[in-house]
Amino acid sequence: MSRRKPPTPLTIGQHLTVASARMLFGAMTSAMCLTRGFHPPGWDTLRYGLHREETLDYLAVDENGPHHAPVVFIHGGGWMMGSTDAYSHDLLFLGEAGYPVFNVEYPKAPDHPHPGILQSVFSALKFIKQTFPDIKAAHLMGDSAGGNLAVMAALKIANPALLKTILPDLNVADVPKVLSVISLYGVMDRQTCLDGSIFGADTMIESYAGPGALGETVDEHHAITPMDLTFKKHPPCLLICGDADPLLVSQERYAKHLRAEGHKVTSKVYAGGIHGFFNLTDSRPKALSRQDILAFLGGLKS
DSSP: OOOOOOOOOOOHHHHHHHHHHHHHHHHHHHHHHHHHOSOOTTEEEEEOSSSTTOEEEEEOOOTTSOOOOOEEEEOOSTTTSOOGGGGTTTTHHHHHTTOOEEEEOOOOTTTSOTTHHHHHHHHHHHHHHHHOTTOOEEEEEEETHHHHHHHHHHHHHHSHHHHTTTOTTOOGGGSOEEEEEEEESOOOOSHHHHSSSSTTHHHHHHHHHOGGGSSSSOOGGGOOSGGGOOOSOOOOEEEEEETTOTTHHHHHHHHHHHHHTTOOEEEEEETTOOTTGGGSSOOHHHHHHHHHHHHHHHHTTO
16 A cells, blocks of 8 residues: 655644534543443454554354345544444444444544545455455445545546545455445535535545645545546445535535435435434434435345
């Protein structure tokens, strides 16, 4: 894989913002895991790279049950925080429906800025295909920043010229074919994060990709959201968000863009859904999202 970029230089104030966000996010994750337990039975942890955070958790399916193409899940956390631990329970429904799951961990910004995280995602995808030779194709899925990473990876696989900007030596044949991509309240465009409506979003963007990502337009090295890219192909796409989520604007912009370009997209918006509902306390948006994800995946067979 390509050489990693050095850490993003930040001001003292920005470092404090990042540290505070990590402390809050970590406390929430710990409380969640203490309540439900860290890892339910069935998960195995595998290492796909040399960095200590380049690991993935693998959930196999019952040999006597249905078998479908796997789901590769990428967790959120503003590219700066979060962990696979917060999702172990909430991805079990996929395994129960016959979809093996790979829950990907990755190094975080600002120590590992763009394109480092995407490079780790591709390392994980390459590892999956090498380690599980029967896997030829997969569904990509993620929430928040992970939704962004899932869609970005899917686009770069579907449009190999885009992949060359971050991994010029990688052949798309080395990673699974993307059957579909699912974003739960993902970051689909930068402007939603830079219009002042989301506290700390500018620091999040700068931590991830440097000050060059803060402009109204960006070059190919700072193209960090799907709306920054020009592409011809897009896998079938499911976009999910709540109506109380500030990133709903981002989803609506992307859904409108995909429809205008003739791509297959399904957009779901749930009443009362807040950012992060997928792995928070059980709620109606959470239950509906699970139903819609399984319906979307099942509908791809026809």
